[in-house]
Amino acid sequence: MNDVTRRDFLRYSGAVGAVLGAGGLSTIAQAQEVLKIGAVYVSPVAEIGWTKQHSLGVEAIKAAFGDKVELTVIDNIFMPQDAERIFRELASAGNKLIFGTSFSHGTPMQKVAPRFPKVAFEHCSGIVHLANLGTFEAKYYEGTFVAGAAGGYMSKSGKIGFIGGFPIPDIVGPANALLLGAQSVNPNATCNTIFLNSWFDPGKEKEAAKTLLSQGCDVICSMTDTATGVQVAGEGGAWSIGYASDMAKFGSGKQLTAFVLDWTSDYVGAAKAVAAGTWKPEVRWDGLAAGVVKMAPYNDGIPADTKAKLKQLEADIGGGKVHPYGGELKDQDGSVKVAAGSVLADDDIRGMNWFVKGMIGKLS
Amino acid sequence: MRVAAPILATILTVVVGSIFFASLGHDPLATLYAFFVEPLSSMNGLSEWLLKASPLILIACGxxxxxxxxxWNIGAEGQFTMGAIAASGVGLFWPNPESVLLLPLMFVAGMGAGMAWAAIPAFLRARMNTNEILVTLMMTYIATLFLSYLVHGPWRDPAGFNYPQTALLPAAALLQSFDPAYRLNSSIFITVAAVILMWLFTDRSFLGYKMSVSGAAPLAARYAGFRESAAVWIGLLAGGAAAGIAGMAEAAGPLGQLSPQISPGYGFAAIIVAFIGRLNAFGIVLGGLLMSLLFLGGEGVQMTLGLPSAMTRIFQGFLLFFLLAADFFIFYRVRLVRPIRDAHALETAR
Incomplete structure (x- = not known):
């Protein structure tokens, strides 16, 4: 995990000295009383969605620290070449803890972090760790498995529809778990998939949702940064599953549940560790048990005994009794990927780039 | 008057912007300072300013x-993307990753790919009279999807958890920055050369003169025997070459690898830069520096004053709007024309 050699360390220390000499000294002096924290968002904060959930984490820091913290938030930074400049500026402005919230922030953070060895960097959805770069991520697949089970109980056609932003492991894995959840209650369930190649394209997403409805899907789950999938499903009389935020008010009363992301513990935990001087780069990857993934209130249309079963499933996954990727798992061609009795290894979950049997669609 | 327009536009922007910031409860002077002065008050700021302006100026010149x-080449974004793809392809797959020839080869590949991508609309326009605005624009989408295919498929980093990005380019394929503490690299010299070349071509060469004539008066140009197809080929290939080189410099510079999105809209922003600069080499330099400063300033006020990014974009819009509006009112006179009420009045008036 830690690839910094002594020579690297000396070289970067020199670079840091140069930066401090270039005008960082005054900011360091101020920073002693108040903890300065920076956060970089990939999009503006909206009513719902990915960035909204991160902003709740940042607000939780504010609530926990009050005047003891000074927060700087930069939004709408997606491109790596811009992100690198922002991370560098936040670090040289005396921020002691800096959050990146998008996969595209990864390479820039890896370039900037070694130059500021005293600054703690936290990267959400990252895969690379350095001496002062930690990552945090949610086990989305635990949420989609439970939501998929809800869909499996309520679907009449046994056809689930899934809309994804990009065919990356963070999305492909949860899509598989969605179907596996549905198959856990209805073995014949299938899942039609459409990828938008965009996180935010309501027009395209609307078309995709309508296509899925016309293919006979009566439960729709959309992992993008909008509520369009939930909305179109509700208007078409189909069930829906929300992602990141509770989207019940967009779903015409048809949102079964949502798998909500709650990063509060990650944000506040990192801030407290930095304040106490105990921060270490960690690989935090939590789900239902830690409350990073939470199920939104179940729809009143779900029978009470089914709700109880879903609650039990949440507890079983959180407690480790049920693993969403427990064998036997077959891929689309029917060849066995995980044998009965074993579970998919963590690294294979995080790099999942294949569809399980019953998924309809291609990973292009 | 041509000089007065930008000054007038700047004054109007400062006045309206001050009212705008004051109405949001921010000290206008402090905001303007954070927008225009603070980004340039450190070495790092200057380095970032030039780093961001360089591709804009380079593409706009072409x-x-x-x-x-x-x-009308609207597809520089696509030519930029193809240039970055070709250059990265050489950088990633050249048999000897430590070869000193790597960067020159990447330069040639990037330029060639940008020109090749622009040659398609040039051929279609010159031979079949298709509309190059539409063709170049649509070729941009093809280039973006091609990039997406490569990074999701054959070029995906084998050690990258299946995420859609290539491996990092080897060290010999990266443009070295002047100082390890800053990101500005030698690609700035390419931009300087492009500006000089463009000035020589447009202001000092007969071919450049012929092209200006075919733009200003197509019929006169045809009458004088200037071939339209030559203007089409040169115009599109110049843009393609510049955008391709800019793509190479971005891949070998700040990026260091390919991912599904590599351009923060440089190809489109360069169109604005070209027009702010009035299609003149030195105007383009100023235009590119201005666009880059607007961008850094927008981030700066977010960082120091906590203004949301939407507000800074509105302010950027003010400046571009006033700049173009000032031009319009300098080149056109507005006359109020009263509608003719009745024919009798018209008769008696005579």
């Missing part, structure tokens, strides 16, 4: 060669 001849 585009302006065509725009002067009414050849």
């Amino acid at each position: 585009l302006a060669v065509g725009f002067r001849a009414n050849v």
